Amino acid sequence: MAAVVLAAAVAAAIKGRAMSQRNRRSITGALAAATCTLLGTSATESVQAQEELGWDFNTSLLYYGEDDDRVQDISFKSLSTRTYVDDRYLILGLTVDALTGASPNGGLPQSVPQTFTQPSGKNTFTTPAGELPLEDAYRDTRVALTANWEQPLGRLYAINVGASASKEFDYLHLGLNARISRDFNNRNTTVSGGFAVAFDEIDPIGGVPTGLTQMLPVGDLSNRRGSESKDILDVILGVTQVVSRNFLVQLNYSYSDSSGYLSDPFKIVTLVDASGDAVRLLPPLPPDQGPSHINYFEHRPDSRSKHSLYAQGKYYMDGKVLDASYRYMTDDWEIDSHTLDMRLRWPVGSDKFLEPHLRYYSQTAAEFYQLSLPEGDPLPEFVSADHRMGDFDAITAGLKFGWKTGGGNDMSARLEFYRQTSNVSSGQLIGNQVGRDNVPDLNAIIFQFGYKFGK
Amino acid sequence: MRIGILMAGILVFGVLSGCSSMGVEPWERDILAKEEMQLTADPIEAATDDHIYFSKEASSGGRGFGGGGCGCN
Numbered sequence A: 001m002a003a004v005v006l007a008a009a010v011a012a013a014i015k016g017r018a019m020s021q022r023n024r025r026s027i028t029g030a031l032a033a034a035t036c037t038l039l040g041t042s043a044t045e046s047v048q049a050q051e052e053l054g055w056d057f058n059t060s061l062l063y064y065g066e067d068d069d070r071v072q073d074i075s076f077k078s079l080s081t082r083t084y085v086d087d088r089y090l091i092l093g094l095t096v097d098a099l100t101g102a103s104p105n106g107g108l109p110q111s112v113p114q115t116f117t118q119p120s121g122k123n124t125f126t127t128p129a130g131e132l133p134l135e136d137a138y139r140d141t142r143v144a145l146t147a148n149w150e151q152p153l154g155r156l157y158a159i160n161v162g163a164s165a166s167k168e169f170d171y172l173h174l175g176l177n178a179r180i181s182r183d184f185n186n187r188n189t190t191v192s193g194g195f196a197v198a199f200d201e202i203d204p205i206g207g208v209p210t211g212l213t214q215m216l217p218v219g220d221l222s223n224r225r226g227s228e229s230k231d232i233l234d235v236i237l238g239v240t241q242v243v244s245r246n247f248l249v250q251l252n253y254s255y256s257d258s259s260g261y262l263s264d265p266f267k268i269v270t271l272v273d274a275s276g277d278a279v280r281l282l283p284p285l286p287p288d289q290g291p292s293h294i295n296y297f298e299h300r301p302d303s304r305s306k307h308s309l310y311a312q313g314k315y316y317m318d319g320k321v322l323d324a325s326y327r328y329m330t331d332d333w334e335i336d337s338h339t340l341d342m343r344l345r346w347p348v349g350s351d352k353f354l355e356p357h358l359r360y361y362s363q364t365a366a367e368f369y370q371l372s373l374p375e376g377d378p379l380p381e382f383v384s385a386d387h388r389m390g391d392f393d394a395i396t397a398g399l400k401f402g403w404k405t406g407g408g409n410d411m412s413a414r415l416e417f418y419r420q421t422s423n424v425s426s427g428q429l430i431g432n433q434v435g436r437d438n439v440p441d442l443n444a445i446i447f448q449f450g451y452k453f454g455k
Numbered sequence B: 001m002r003i004g005i006l007m008a009g010i011l012v013f014g015v016l017s018g019c020s021s022m023g024v025e026p027w028e029r030d031i032l033a034k035e036e037m038q039l040t041a042d043p044i045e046a047a048t049d050d051h052i053y054f055s056k057e058a059s060s061g062g063r064g065f066g067g068g069g070c071g072c073n
Helices: A002-015 A021-039 A043-051 B002-021 B043-056
Strands: A054-066 A072-084 A088-100 A114-117 A124-127 A140-153 A157-168 A171-184 A189-202 A228-244 A247-260 A268-272 A295-297 A303-317 A320-331 A336-348 A352-363 A392-404 A410-422 A442-454
Touching: A054 B043, A072 B043, A088 B043, A140 A171, A171 A228, A352 A410, A392 A442, A410 B043, A442 B043
Parallel strands: none
Antiparallel strands: A054 A072, A054 A442, A072 A088, A088 A140, A114 A124, A140 A157, A157 A171, A171 A189, A189 A228, A228 A247, A247 A303, A268 A295, A303 A320, A320 A336, A336 A352, A352 A392, A392 A410, A410 A442
């Protein structure tokens, strides 16, 4: 039967040698149909098999948990990709985070209990002696949506445009992004450039406190104002290069400019005396009425420019894939950071793999980072005791296991441990602060289950 | 901004000088086409990590865009 169809098509081709251009196309079609018949498939199916049109779903469930009852997050994520003809894609992302737990408020462990006014200004909470002050009213749900459209533009260009939005109880993010890339050197070199803009607004209960004003008694909102906002512009330039049949590298430069309210409205800095202990508020307030010690709300500059250089290599060796990357970041807050990341995907049998992961991160402190404010000194222009603005190192170590299900879908599970160790310089320590664990290590566990299915 | 211009210069120089002599022929892309050889082999894991480290550290981005989207930092 197939041979008959092919013979008919060939006969038509011979007969139609002198035919017009339009008819020639139909002969090509007939030949294609005949070939497809020989292969036992229809022309339409062939196109679909090649392009694999339809939806792909990439989903995951994450547990992130810090020790000492600090932040716990259960997060569902999905990336749904619809493939259209001619390499066009619609990519939709959804993230739902359920956050609970406590977060360090910037205060220091003391030899006596400390009482603080809640960020809302409605209640107080007390930290026992010797413990790191944690603001424990941390409960939030975050929903984030992204949508991107990707398609080729001519033979060598491709574009990707998108929008993002996320909402938490007191935070709103809206963003737009666009990227264009062009292939060179027989598609061995790809140069890309892109930008993203974000408009974020924070609107905490009780309002945003004015930086470097004192923490006030319950009900006193005189140093609060309504919401605040920040705008962020990101620019990225990148080159991807195929080095050999099993080696691929990428180099990116990115610039990020943030302006507006860049402080954390929930973070404070403690006023300390010459012995390094927190200064008591006088006359004292009853513990349910206000703070026991003098604390100031942090105040960061209202602009920040960051530069990053990122290099990544992927190397395939006999079934195993080494993925190594390095990032250097520097900004005008005097934070410099180095990030090294390594993964080795190791196949186990034909449809399983193990992937150990190691990450090392190190950053210097922001120029305005201070553990505490010495009593009697004039207040600085900017200050933050947020540990994330300090000098620290961090290590992540983990293992991922991936396997194929009976239906041909991909599943994976990874377990990782994250530890942050602060390096407070001795010049920052005053009196009794020497020898105290002013910034305890942060330990977190990351467990993620992934499931990919579709088409 | 001067650092930015310098870094962009290094990038452009790198592309112009070295890349044109490297690469493979179209029929040698079998390994590069594998899912595990994509630069972001697991986009959902990459997005998760970016979000965790964005909220716990003072750096973000590099691999992609780094800014905004969360009240956690």
